[in-house]
Amino acid sequence: MGIIDKIRSAREYVVFYVGLVLLAGISLLWSIFALPMNIILPTKWRKLTGRWVISMGFKLYLRALSVMGACHFDISALDALNDESPMVIAPNHPSLLDAVMILSRMPHLACIMKADLVDNPFFGAGARLACYIRNDALRHMLRLAVEELRGGSHLLLFPEGTRSHPLPIGAIRGSIALIAKQASVPIQTLLITTDSPFLGKGWPFFRKPTMPIHYRIEIGRRFDPPTDVRYSVAELETYFQTALAEPRLTTNSRGNR
Numbered sequence: 001m002g003i004i005d006k007i008r009s010a011r012e013y014v015v016f017y018v019g020l021v022l023l024a025g026i027s028l029l030w031s032i033f034a035l036p037m038n039i040i041l042p043t044k045w046r047k048l049t050g051r052w053v054i055s056m057g058f059k060l061y062l063r064a065l066s067v068m069g070a071c072h073f074d075i076s077a078l079d080a081l082n083d084e085s086p087m088v089i090a091p092n093h094p095s096l097l098d099a100v101m102i103l104s105r106m107p108h109l110a111c112i113m114k115a116d117l118v119d120n121p122f123f124g125a126g127a128r129l130a131c132y133i134r135n136d137a138l139r140h141m142l143r144l145a146v147e148e149l150r151g152g153s154h155l156l157l158f159p160e161g162t163r164s165h166p167l168p169i170g171a172i173r174g175s176i177a178l179i180a181k182q183a184s185v186p187i188q189t190l191l192i193t194t195d196s197p198f199l200g201k202g203w204p205f206f207r208k209p210t211m212p213i214h215y216r217i218e219i220g221r222r223f224d225p226p227t228d229v230r231y232s233v234a235e236l237e238t239y240f241q242t243a244l245a246e247p248r249l250t251t252n253s254r255g256n257r
Helices: 003-040 043-067 076-081 098-105 124-129 138-150 175-183 229-245
Strands: 071-074 088-091 109-113 154-156 187-194 213-223
Touching: 003 043, 003 124, 043 071, 043 098, 043 109, 043 124, 076 098, 076 213, 088 098, 088 175, 098 109, 098 154, 098 187, 098 213, 109 138, 138 154, 138 175, 175 187, 175 229, 187 229, 213 229
Parallel strands: 071 213, 088 154, 088 187, 109 154
Antiparallel strands: 187 213
């Protein structure tokens, strides 16, 4: 390895760990403020405040990653969805950064989260303030998700229930079609592409990737409110498999927005 390669590698390590510390610091600082607000604020204001702050915090975090040269994000297509009627937002899930990217552009989005994240000291208080939904009790989760949609919110739900494995898309769970059916709302797919396996399924959290990493989010097909859950799940799986099999992230399409 030459001296230039060593310098580049050393810089990437610095950027990588600065990025981790920045995310942890932002999350922990917001959790400290969010704890008393969970008690003081009424539900309506908890939800509005919590979701807006999370969106702005993630937007600043992604901007910092861009400025440091760690990542390039082409995700502005999401802005077109903010004024749409309620729908289930259904992305594929190649990386742990997927929710961060989506929430950074959609400040009024309801989100279904893993229970261990809601209980996490770094993210839990902020998630509870935003009234994000735990996914540990199925019936309770379904009821709250339908209530959010009927109340006018969009709902972010990764249809696989976890990060995509095997790539490009794993098995889709029936809960996404069941929620959309009960709430009588469409399912809006998102297509997330990246040129790195960083933070994908099986990637060690503290393993440094090669930088910069490029991410792109496109608006996919919108499916009508389901009438048949099994048919809807099969239709979603077929669509994702076909759409993600095409090369989507090219040198000319990479952006930093």
